[in-house]
Amino acid sequence: MLAPMRLLIIEDDPDSAAYLVKAFREAGHVADHAPDGLEGYAMGRDGAYDVLIVDRMLPKLDGLSLIGGLREQKIDTPVLILSALGQVDDRVKGLRAGGDDYLAKPYAFSELLARVEVLQRRKGVAPGDATVLRIGGLELDRLAHKLTRDGKEILIQPREFRLLEYLMQHAGQVVTRTMLLENVWDYHFDPQTNVIDVHISRLRSKIDKGFEAPLLHTIRGAGYMIRDGAR
């Protein structure tokens, strides 16, 4: 489904690192491990990685300085920051230092995997930049703000439009609830209840109801994915 990624995990705790390396391998990716900031910096600079996963607190060179150093060297490999400090200001600092995404420990691996896959896609040619997004018979015209499936127009509210747009930009990828809240609503808190699920089910009833092949899928324990079921 997705091309295997080459990942570098810069993390000083050997248990967490080993767990991540193993989990990413099982997900079909290749993961290397650097145990401290300096080694991580050297490997990140020289190796051709798709995504770097950087712990914020590292021996020898802390995570934010490492990212800053790489960005100075014009290395623009996407970076996901892992941190035990999950507060609003910490996330802002991390992103300001040059990180592309931020995930607070403890996290679910499914969340990390989904975010890393999205980051990898961001690095390549983004298909999400097209003015018309197409999945199966579903067509989202971003300029005309028009949605059709199999040529039939579907009326959709602005927020649903943005939700669908985000899902379609990441078609074939798992998108988690927090990713949706972050990218569609621009809020970074933990949605206590199933608010996102209800939005999704509303959207689903609009785009999938009455059609044979569902496009919007729930991925258990992870999130949602839009994909062409026919293929």
Next chain:
Amino acid sequence: MVLGKLFRTTAFKLSLAYLVIFAIGAGLVLGRVAWNVKGLMDDQIASTVEAEVKGLGEQYAQGGIRRLVFVIEQRMRQPSASLYLVTSPNGQVIAGNIIELQSGALDRQGVIETGYMRDDDQEAHHQHRALANVFFLPGGFRLLVGRDLGDRENLRHVMSRALFTSLAWLIAIGTLGGLFVAIRVLQRVNTLSVSAQDIMKGDLSQRLPLSGSNDELDHLAFNLNAMLERIDELMTGLKDVSDNIAHDLKTPLTRLRNNAEEALREGGSSEVMGQALERVIEESDGLIRIFNALLTIARLEAGQAGGELKPCDPAEILREIVELYEPSAEEAGAQIAVEAEPGLTILANRELIGQALANLLDNALKYGLRDDARSLRASVRRVGTRVELMIADRGPGIAVGDRGRVTDRFVRLEGARSRPGSGLGLSMAQAIVKLHGGDVRIEDNEPGLRVVLSLPVSVPHD
């Protein structure tokens, strides 16, 4: 050593300072009295002498120098006689009871103070002091009439002796008094110190002893006791919170353990095992969520998690959050009516305020709906210098007695315990609002519950 400690006490130093001030005051008063008495005596002597000079001048005018000498010699023989001296134009002594005068004493007319020696003096060369009036008689004769200043000198001696003895007594009594007061105060303070040390060792139920005299030390001890009371309360509160945390985490942990154990015991297909593991992960996620919320609240309360506060429109945040919850509300058969006053600005972290509102809406949807009343109201308006964000429901509300504690961590009221939730939503909302310099009000919506987040309005600087 003990004495050194006494000398260092504030009471002793204060006594000493008062002693010095009092001594200076006493000295000034006595000195002033002595000065005035001296002036009075001088005046009296001067007027006596003046009168005599005048009388003698008249005698001279009537009978010439012979008569004057005669009168003077008569007067000289009287007891406690004045001092007399008559000199000829060439400076020769013609009459008088003075054998020696300070040189130059006769050079000018008028009142002078001078040293002299009497002719009938037993002790030779014993100088006395006198106040005298010199008068130039016609014909070149000079007349001096004076009075001894012995009385005045005696008075001066008496006065200065009185001053010095009383000062000595004053210092002695003052020092002793100071020591006495210092010892008393030191004893009182020592008692307080000993009690304070006992309390520091960990017995927070102890209190400082009061002497019952209702003095300033008693007041201090009383206030310290009140402070101890408050600390004790807070400690108990803290202990309650820890107890609550332990208790509230124990329940999901037990569930998690039971799930795992049950799956292990029953074994079975990998499908059953998979389901059990999913439940385990779900429970862990719930626990992590609780921990994250607790950490966030703690950091908010410590003022560390706010990040940058920027001007934002509260109506916009309210609309966004309501929009986020709208489908959930609709699914629960509820409507959310929004009344938002436009054009308001607050200095805030948009995400935190959003989170607080989300928590309130979440609560309203969970606990604020009744079969016949399923409408919620969300509003923002300006009240004076405050912006009030409000989420109101028509549900069962919260009893007056419980309103104060619902914002405490893990407090879940009867009837809510059976439903999902951590009891942290309102605590977090309160921590967020406090971080923004506002406060949370829990009010009666008659019927229902009304939670108001009152935040300071931000006035843009033009």
